[in-house]
Amino acid sequence: MLNPLRSEEEAFRLLLYVLACFAVVIGIALVVRLLL
Amino acid sequence: MEAASVPHAAGHGGAEHHGPPPANRSSVVPAPLLGMLLFIISEIMVFGAFFTAYFFIRIAQGDPWPAPGTKLPVIPTLFNTLILVSSSFTLHWAEHGIKKGNRFALKAGIATTFLLGATFLFIQINEYANIGFAPHDAAQQTIFYGLTGLHGAHVFIGLTLLAIVTIRSFRGHYSPEEHRGVEVPGIYWHFVDVMWIIVYTTVYVI
Numbered sequence: 001m002l003n004p005l006r007s008e009e010e011a012f013r014l015l016l017y018v019l020a021c022f023a024v025v026i027g028i029a030l031v032v033r034l035l036l
Numbered sequence: 037m038e039a040a041s042v043p044h045a046a047g048h049g050g051a052e053h054h055g056p057p058p059a060n061r062s063s064v065v066p067a068p069l070l071g072m073l074l075f076i077i078s079e080i081m082v083f084g085a086f087f088t089a090y091f092f093i094r095i096a097q098g099d100p101w102p103a104p105g106t107k108l109p110v111i112p113t114l115f116n117t118l119i120l121v122s123s124s125f126t127l128h129w130a131e132h133g134i135k136k137g138n139r140f141a142l143k144a145g146i147a148t149t150f151l152l153g154a155t156f157l158f159i160q161i162n163e164y165a166n167i168g169f170a171p172h173d174a175a176q177q178t179i180f181y182g183l184t185g186l187h188g189a190h191v192f193i194g195l196t197l198l199a200i201v202t203i204r205s206f207r208g209h210y211s212p213e214e215h216r217g218v219e220v221p222g223i224y225w226h227f228v229d230v231m232w233i234i235v236y237t238t239v240y241v242i
Binding site: 007025026029 | 073076114121124127128131219223227230236242
C-alpha cells in the first residue's frame with residue numbers, strides 16, 4: 001500500500017496521483033467556465 | 037526515510053531487546069516515522085480549519101465566490117502552479133541521483149528546486165501586490181489570503197530547508213548510503229505541492 005511518509009519516492013508517487021485526479025477536475029471546471 | 041523499513045528492534049540500538057521499550061519510544065512505530073506522521077496530521081488539521089471556513093462561507097452561508105466586483109487571476113496562477121509542480125520533479129531527480137551516486141543530478145536538481153520554489157513565492161507576493169483587494173475587505177478575501185498565505189508560509193519553510201540541503205549538497209555531505217537529509221525535506225516539499233494543488237483547485241478554479 002502507498003505510504004507517502006515512508007520515502008520521497010512514495011511521496012512523489014502520491015503527488016502524481018493527486019495531480020492526475022485534480023488535472024481532470026481543473027480541466028472540466030475550466031471548460032465549463034468557458035462554455036457558461 | 038529508511039528507518040521506516042527497518043525493524044523496530046534496530047531503533048533501540050540494534051541489540052536483541054525483550055520487554056517494553058523505553059518510556060519515550062513507541063514499540064510499534066519507529067520514532068522518525070512517528071514524528072513525521074504526527075507533523076503531517078497536525079498540518080492537515082491546520083489546513084482543514086481554513087478549508088472549513090472556506091466551505092462554510094461558500095456552502096453554509098451561500099456567499100458568492102469570489103466576492104462581487106473581484107476577479108482571481110486563474111490563468112497566471114495556473115502557470116505558477118506548473119512552476120511549483122515542476123519543482124517536485126527536479127527534487128525527485130535530485131533524490132534519485134544521489135541514490136545512484138550521481139552528484140551532478142543532486143546539486144543541479146536541488147538548486148533548480150530551490151529556484152523554482154523561490155520563483156513561485158515571488159510570483160505569489162507579486163499577485164498579492166496587484167490583486168486589488170485586502171484581507172479585511174470581505175470574508176471571501178480573508179479566506180483567500182488565509183489559505184494562500186498559510187500555504188505560502190509552508191513554501192517559505194520548505195525553501196529554508198531546501199537552502200540548507202543545497203548548501204550541504206555543494207559541500208558533498210550526502211552519499212548513496214546516507215541521504216536522509218534530502219529525503220525528509222523531499223517528503224515535506226511534495227506535501228506542500230499536494231496541498232497547493234488542492235488549494236488552487238478549490239480557491240481559484242471551482
